[in-house]
Amino acid sequence: MNLSRHVYYCLKCGACRVSYQIFEPLCPSGIRFGFDSYYAIGRMEIAKAIFEKRLKPSVKTALRFFTCTSCGVCDSDCSAAMGLRPLQVIEEVKRVLVEEGVVPSKVRDFLENVQRYGNPYGEGRHKRRAWAEGLGVREYRRGDELLYYVGCVASHDPRGRAIARAMASTLSKAGASFGVLSDESCCGGEVLRLGEVELFKLLAEENSRKFEQLGVARVVTTCPHGYYTMRSEYPKLGANVEVSHHTQLLRELVDGGRLRFSREVRAVVAYHDPCFLGRRGGEYEAPRHVLSNIPGVRLVELERSRERSLCCGGGGGNFYTGMLGGEGSSSRLRVREAYEAGADVLATACPMCAIMLEDALKDEGLEGRLRVRDVVEIVAEAMGP
Numbered sequence: 200m201n202l203s204r205h206v207y208y209c210l211k212c213g214a215c216r217v218s219y220q221i222f223e224p225l226c227p228s229g230i231r232f233g234f235d236s237y238y239a240i241g242r243m244e245i246a247k248a249i250f251e252k253r254l255k256p257s258v259k260t261a262l263r264f265f266t267c268t269s270c271g272v273c274d275s276d277c278s279a280a281m282g283l284r285p286l287q288v289i290e291e292v293k294r295v296l297v298e299e300g301v302v303p304s305k306v307r308d309f310l311e312n313v314q315r316y317g318n319p320y321g322e323g324r325h326k327r328r329a330w331a332e333g334l335g336v337r338e339y340r341r342g343d344e345l346l347y348y349v350g351c352v353a354s355h356d357p358r359g360r361a362i363a364r365a366m367a368s369t370l371s372k373a374g375a376s377f378g379v380l381s382d383e384s385c386c387g388g389e390v391l392r393l394g395e396v397e398l399f400k401l402l403a404e405e406n407s408r409k410f411e412q413l414g415v416a417r418v419v420t421t422c423p424h425g426y427y428t429m430r431s432e433y434p435k436l437g438a439n440v441e442v443s444h445h446t447q448l449l450r451e452l453v454d455g456g457r458l459r460f461s462r463e464v465r466a467v468v469a470y471h472d473p474c475f476l477g478r479r480g481g482e483y484e485a486p487r488h489v490l491s492n493i494p495g496v497r498l499v500e501l502e503r504s505r506e507r508s509l510c511c512g513g514g515g516g517n518f519y520t521g522m523l524g525g526e527g528s529s530s531r532l533r534v535r536e537a538y539e540a541g542a543d544v545l546a547t548a549c550p551m552c553a554i555m556l557e558d559a560l561k562d563e564g565l566e567g568r569l570r571v572r573d574v575v576e577i578v579a580e581a582m583g584p
């Protein structure tokens with residue numbers, strides 16, 4: 200794609216500051232910092248100066264790009280109105296900055312950990328399966344219905360591990376034959392979003408090779424970033440495996456009568472659309488369908504939802520680097536929005552969203568008044584012991 204057209208045709212209309220479809224701000228980095236240089240409008244101007252070699256980027260410049268979460272809302276608004284793709288420009292600048300070695304130290308640490316350990320946490324590979332201790336989860340065998348690709352957050356983070364455990368127990372109760380990889384590595388999604396294209400290719404090729412060797416029929420992920428990356432980015436490198444997000448599989452299991460709910464979960468539930476499942480992945484219905492089938496759940500919609508959902512601020516590696524945290528962050532606005540909508544539970548379908556929102560809930564003093572849960576955790580509760 201010729202990106203110069205995009206930087207030169209930007210009209211500075213400001214639709215990437217305040218979405219013209221709901222007249223609300225949606226860009227998490229712009230919301231957090233307020234300056235144009237943290238919105239697509241300003242990033243397009245900086246990109247122009249970098250492409251024209253009028254600006255030699257510094258780490259301060261790089262911060263303006265690496266705080267973009269790749270949530271895609273500017274891209275969808277701008278492409279509908281102007282036919283431009285500001286996010287593609289931003290991601291190209293990140294690629295150039297990585298190539299030139301101009302990256303914030305937290306981004307460098309993230310990339311080094313993934314390269315060295317196969318995960319951004321810098322933990323030994325043997326810790327990848329700690330979440331499954333005592334659950335009897337086995338390795339994938341040829342002929343199994345599903346390969347559960349767990350992902351970095353659900354493997355290494357204590358809160359994420361609870362989601363992986365709920366997923367494994369739900370699959371077992373549904374009678375699904377499934378297994379995991381014995382030596383799973385990062386899917387490379389956030390690596391790609393941070394512009395490290397060569398490392399991404401290595402990870403994608405390694406994972407695709409494992410799927411092929413094992414004859415994997417279908418991959419299911421609890422992470423929308425893994426789902427999007429394997430479904431939309433791996434095929435560009437020649438991979439060919441069916442990939443589903445866990446909410447899509449849960450919808451099938453509900454409709455096929457394979458999930459039996461024996462308990463009521465009495466709660467008003469607001470659903471937060473993760474960007475890489477909703478806006479980027481195009482799946483809005485599956486999680487809502489599952490939630491609305493759980494006895495006792497009353498589903499309410501947030502004002503910023505579906506195509507106009509507000510990013511939690513964790514994408515594009517920001518979950519790991521924490522560069523969008525603090526007062527006024529989009530995750531804090533989001534939990535407040537859910538609480539004010541009368542929700543008892545803010546449900547999501549992404550371990551990064553769950554952790555970002557749970558931390559925000561504590562910062563906002565909403566503990567005990569609002570809970571953050573993954574859809575599969577609510578499903579597991581409704582299925583009973």
Ligand code: SF4
Nearest residue numbers: 209211212213215277
């Ligand atoms: S990037 Fe698109 S939406 Fe933003 S100011 Fe430019 S033309 Fe408008």
Ligand code: SF4
Nearest residue numbers: 226267268270271273
């Ligand atoms: S992709 Fe999201 S975070 Fe990045 S500039 Fe666009 S709206 Fe802002």
